[in-house]
Amino acid sequence: MTVTTASGSGPGRKPSASAAADAPTTSDFETLAAQRGGVGPLGESRLTAWSLTSLLVSLYVINYADKAVLGIIAKPLREELGLSASQIGLVGSLFFLTFTIGGFFAGLLNRWMTLRWSLVLLGLCWAAAMLPMIAVAGFAVLLISRLFLGLAEGPSSALLHTAAYAWHPPARRALPGALLAGSASISKIAIAPLLTVITVSFGWRWALFALAAAGVVWAVVWLSVWRPGPYIASGKTKKVDDSEKGEDSPADAEPATPWIKIFLAPTFITGALLVMSVYALVSVVLTWLPSYFEDGLGYSQLQSGSMFAFPSIVGLALMLLSSVTSDRMITKGASPRVLRIVVPSVGVLISGVMLFLLPSISTPIICVLILSVGYGFAAMVFPLFNAAVAEICPPRQTAGTLGVFLAIMAIGGLVAPYATGVIVDAAATPAEGYATAFQVLGLVASVCAVLTLVFANPVRDRKRLRPHAVLTA
Template sequence: MPAPPESRRRAWGLTSLLVFLTVINWGDKAVLGIIAQPLSKELGLTASQIGLVGSLFFLTFTIGGFFSGAIARITTLRWALAVLALLWSAAMLPMVITASFAVLVVSRMLLGLAEGPSGPLTHTAAFSWHPPAKRGLPGALLAGSASLAKIAVAPALAFVTVTWGWRAAVVCMAVLGVLWCVLWLPLWSQGPYIRSGKRREEAGAGAAETDEPAVPWIRIFRTRTFISCTMLVMAIYAIVAVVLTWLPSYFEVGLGYSRLQAGSMFAFPSIAGLILMLILSSSGDRLTSRGATSRLIRIIVPSVGVLVSGMIMVFLPYVSAPALAVAIVSVGYGFLASGYPLIIATISEICPPRQTAGTLGVFMAMMGIGGLIGPYVTGRIVDAADTPAAGYATAFQAFGLVAVLFAFGTLIFANPERDKEIVWKATSRT
């Protein structure tokens, strides 16, 4: 029976609020890439040091992701996300007061720790308002927040940085986090499709269903779908982290564009990714509702997209024209990012509803390992290369090849229908 119109309006209204939060989240990630060059000049940092800062962020981001399930069990989504957003706002402010390499490292690591649980919790909150067959589009909107941040927030941050300095860009992101909390706290309520957290004010009698999980976690984590998708998303996220940390520097130092141009062009790959993401996810939801298999829509389609992306990036070191290099990175990133929400929807499908936050927490924490590796390795490659342009292109080529390898693995091993049946049979026996 279809949900009443007012329920669907509320579902999409609250999903939009979660998208806004995720835009802020990705803006906090992207700000390092925007301010990397002026920050390096002020503090005398090398490319390897900036890369190390980017990787240490993803180290604590990965650690924080493992706490998602525990947070979902001990508190409500309303307060969990509000506290996390306030922590993001506070984490980078010490850099405004006392700028040094040590303060930068500590601030970014604290930011990563606070952001780690947010992805699984925002997806759990959004999915609570959407049934499993309809989660592709809301998942795409949340994943597309990275693109929205780079399309809208990154150029604005570049303008602020050029006009008022990098400290002003950091303060702007802190203010956005506080403003979101003002909107979130009075408006949020949890939807009917996922029960999560203590839900004192949000569920009442349903709270009993949020006790211990009905199936051992290891049964979910050892499925071939979970393992192969984890490897693939790690490769995807390594490239995403490289883009976040290094793309403006690649455009500025490697290709010769101005700082404002580089910050504005940061949006180009994200525009391509957002368009493909929304088309694939909305079409996938419709086809899934009409009987198409999850393996076709949520495994084969995104894996082929990653294959296309990796193969495009392999040719980047052989391109000398700056405009063509920008086009290759943009199209390659677009195909790469477009499959991410479909893979997330697949993982939420194979686990019991009450274990969604914990499963996504582990999945996204493992994903963060790619982010841990990507920025630092890129910094080392750039420092060792003959020119910055050659170093950045070689890094994109290397990570593209890794993505191709893991995409083939997912095509061979992942089958959500099969693994959902395995997990849910265990649930019925428990």
């Protein structure tokens, strides 16, 4: 995607009518890339782009494993420390309190530091947050360490998406966004069963130690290979003259939009509400799903930890399918609103209906199936809405915009785990309590999906918020 200003002439400025008519299309760029052996329109290596994207995905896998480990070790923690379900839920919710606060610092970190150093700092902080419970186990230590972990993880999503988007043009960001959003699924599919085996075989402390070691190893690899991409400027990167950037560099060619206008855009507001409602479901799954399978449906601890992956398998498949389809169809001229707003919103509506029916199901395996499929349809919202929201702001404001958007999203995680614990403690049986909690989550998400279907339109908001940009696929 090429971004040019709307006035003047020369590099980085609006082309004449004849020049616009002769502007290269995405397919022209793809042909040129093939002729150059995988070199994209701004000269970047596609192999490098996807290699670095894979490294970012691996960090996000560690990120979600750090979140998910509480759900995996919740039962042995409750037994060893004498905790109630409400206390575990409180720890889960307070994690998302500092996670929400931390999200608002993404834009500041992106200005103060390069992505290289900001992400390695966050990764090492996550590793450090695993260690206190290994040394001194207790409710207060658990609470403080999870609060610190939440604060350190808060800015990560926006910065990871910014780093990935820096290597991919806007029309092709749904797939890398899906891989990042799918990191939660990858973590639960590949890492959660491993952590469960470690917990059952060696104890929950070794699961925390394994996560701390993974964070340190990632940081070493990251420092040796990362370099900034061509599509989004980052932090304290070296400034260059306009003549050196070339007319195809979008990072600094466009004037900034007032933040308040971005945050009041209908696409931003309704999108934030929708992802917040779906993230509430994600946070409950991270905190309570193994306990639901074990205490509510009667499966063993090892079975519950392994089945933790079921919703994620469905979610990952649907996210990748919808994202690949979205990218391909948008580059061919399809409506971004239909593909990045309508499709995921309808998916959330389907999820809401399925979760609403959960309390009426008594067969355990059917409950697992309904929850897994419903979760999968809801999960499509993350990569598609992240890409949509990133489009309505100028490139240099991507980190700050996504930071606030994802911080609002995390409010769902602040409320839902604790509320679920309260519902479970008050219910006649654990199965009834968990099913009721999922039913409420489905109802709230359905209402938010209707709002996005009515009000969200990234094409309209992009034209209003970015009048100085002419965007071509």
